[in-house]
Amino acid sequence: MTLTENARAPQQDRSRETRDLILETTLRALARIGWNATTTSVVAADSGVSRGAIQHHFPTKEALMRGVLEYMYEGRNTSEFSISAEVPEGVDRFEYISEQVLDYYASDHFKAALQMWTAAIGDAEFSEQLQMHGDKLARAVYDRVVVVLNADTSDSRTHRLIQTTLDLSRGLGLADVLRDDSKRRQSVAQFWADELRSIKQLNEPQ
Amino acid sequence: MTLTENARAPQQDRSRETRDLILETTLRALARIGWNATTTSVVAADSGVSRGAIQHHFPTKEALMRGVLEYMYEGRNTSEFSISAEVPEGVDRFEYISEQVLDYYASDHFKAALQMWTAAIGDAEFSEQLQMHGDKLARAVYDRVVVVLNADTSDSRTHRLIQTTLDLSRGLGLADVLRDDSKRRQSVAQFWADELRSIKQLNEPQ
Numbered sequence: 001m002t003l004t005e006n007a008r009a010p011q012q013d014r015s016r017e018t019r020d021l022i023l024e025t026t027l028r029a030l031a032r033i034g035w036n037a038t039t040t041s042v043v044a045a046d047s048g049v050s051r052g053a054i055q056h057h058f059p060t061k062e063a064l065m066r067g068v069l070e071y072m073y074e075g076r077n078t079s080e081f082s083i084s085a086e087v088p089e090g091v092d093r094f095e096y097i098s099e100q101v102l103d104y105y106a107s108d109h110f111k112a113a114l115q116m117w118t119a120a121i122g123d124a125e126f127s128e129q130l131q132m133h134g135d136k137l138a139r140a141v142y143d144r145v146v147v148v149l150n151a152d153t154s155d156s157r158t159h160r161l162i163q164t165t166l167d168l169s170r171g172l173g174l175a176d177v178l179r180d181d182s183k184r185r186q187s188v189a190q191f192w193a194d195e196l197r198s199i200k201q202l203n204e205p206q
Numbered sequence: 207m208t209l210t211e212n213a214r215a216p217q218q219d220r221s222r223e224t225r226d227l228i229l230e231t232t233l234r235a236l237a238r239i240g241w242n243a244t245t246t247s248v249v250a251a252d253s254g255v256s257r258g259a260i261q262h263h264f265p266t267k268e269a270l271m272r273g274v275l276e277y278m279y280e281g282r283n284t285s286e287f288s289i290s291a292e293v294p295e296g297v298d299r300f301e302y303i304s305e306q307v308l309d310y311y312a313s314d315h316f317k318a319a320l321q322m323w324t325a326a327i328g329d330a331e332f333s334e335q336l337q338m339h340g341d342k343l344a345r346a347v348y349d350r351v352v353v354v355l356n357a358d359t360s361d362s363r364t365h366r367l368i369q370t371t372l373d374l375s376r377g378l379g380l381a382d383v384l385r386d387d388s389k390r391r392q393s394v395a396q397f398w399a400d401e402l403r404s405i406k407q408l409n410e411p412q
Contacts, residue, residue, distance in 0.1 A: 032327075033327060033328045034324060034325060034327035034328055035242075035324070035325075036241075036242070036325065037327075037328050114324060114380075115324055115327075117380070117383060117384065118240060118241070118320060118321055118324040118325075118383065119240060119241075119242065119324075120384065121238075121239060121240035121243075121321075121383065121384070122239045122240055122243050127384045127385075130384060131384055131385060157397075157400075160394075160397045163394075164374060164394070164397070164398070166377075167374050167377035167378050167381065167394065168370060168373050168374045168377055169377065170376070170377035170380050170381070171372075171373035171374055171375065171376035171377030171378075171379075171380070172373050172377075173377075174320075174323070174376050174377070174380060175373065175376070177323060177324065177327065178323065178326065178327070178333045178336060178337055179333075179337060188366075188369075188370070188373065191363075191366045191370070192370070194363075
């Protein structure tokens with residue numbers, strides 16, 4: 001490694017950190033105040049990064065939003081939103097997974113995606129990207145539910161009930177946008193856990 | 207009635223008709239191209255009403271959107287979206303109501319409301335109006351399901367399943383925004399009809 005390369009590395013790290021800070025701040029702003037209110041000025045004020053630096057990384061609002069979309073779905077940034085397959089000791093696995101999935105779709109992650117989802121309606125390319133990421137995420141959540149519940153998805157009703165968990169979660173996430181719907185969501189999660197109990201599990205005792 | 211009053215009446219009718227045409231056109235545009243793209247120019251082009259006349263009825267975009275919100279939830283304009291309590295001859299009532307509710311939330315009415323829902327996030331007063339109308343509509347849909355299914359809502363699971371029908375419908379409505387999700391929705395409606403069959407009905411034979 002030459003001296004020049006050595007000197008460049010920390011600078012690249014700093015640039016990457018700044019970029020991530022901008023994207024994280026934009027994501028939170030989208031969830032909190034929506035697409036139109038999320039301007040460079042707001043992101044600058046919230047992040048402490050100068051408007052010039054933001055514009056250097058993302059010359060247009062479109063570039064910034066595409067950046068956020070990629071950022072949200074990058075593996076290393078989804079830990080906050082990811083649902084662990086490890087059910088905590090002493091917790092009912094049906095209640096655990098029902099609550100986790102319902103809460104996931106009420107996160108800032110979903111709310112930011114929802115803002116993009118509605119704003120993207122006229123933009124075919126952005127729509128397609130959103131759909132692709134959304135589908136990938138839905139498959140990951142579906143698979144996680146299957147593993148936690150040891151579900152036999154060759155059983156059609158079992159497959160459908162798990163799929164319904166995702167659609168239901170999106171509906172509840174939407175209800176949480178204009179008000180704090182967490183109390184109702186918690187009681188729905190309890191109810192839904194009991195519905196999920198009727199699925200077919202693999203290797204069940206006959 | 208004086209001559210002047212006589213002459214004024216048809217003019218008021220025309221003004222009302224123009225107002226309704228503007229609002230109906232705006233609603234369709236919101237559902238199709240979203241909040242930001244729905245401009246006075248677009249509404250003028252789609253409706254054939256001049257920009258001047260639109261601005262006379264609705265001086266600001268805010269006024270236009272509040273107008274659409276009220277228009278959507280006025281009794282006389284909801285016939286297209288209303289769900290009849292009359293189950294067509296020979297049609298299973300569970301399949302009927304499941305399909306009707308799921309399709310309702312994939313209508314232009316829901317899509318336009320969704321655009322407002324996400325755009326209203328920073329506007330406390332508009333948010334409150336949206337919530338009030340949304341709650342009123344949800345209660346009306348809930349009541350319609352109860353009547354069609356002759357449901358005993360004193361049974362907690364029955365109440366919950368019907369409530370879940372609404373949240374599920376919102377989630378499916380969202381999925382229909384960026385693509386035509388009607389085929390999947392139809393198969394979910396079939397599945398959900400079978401789930402609803404397990405509710406408690408009033409005056410069931412013991």
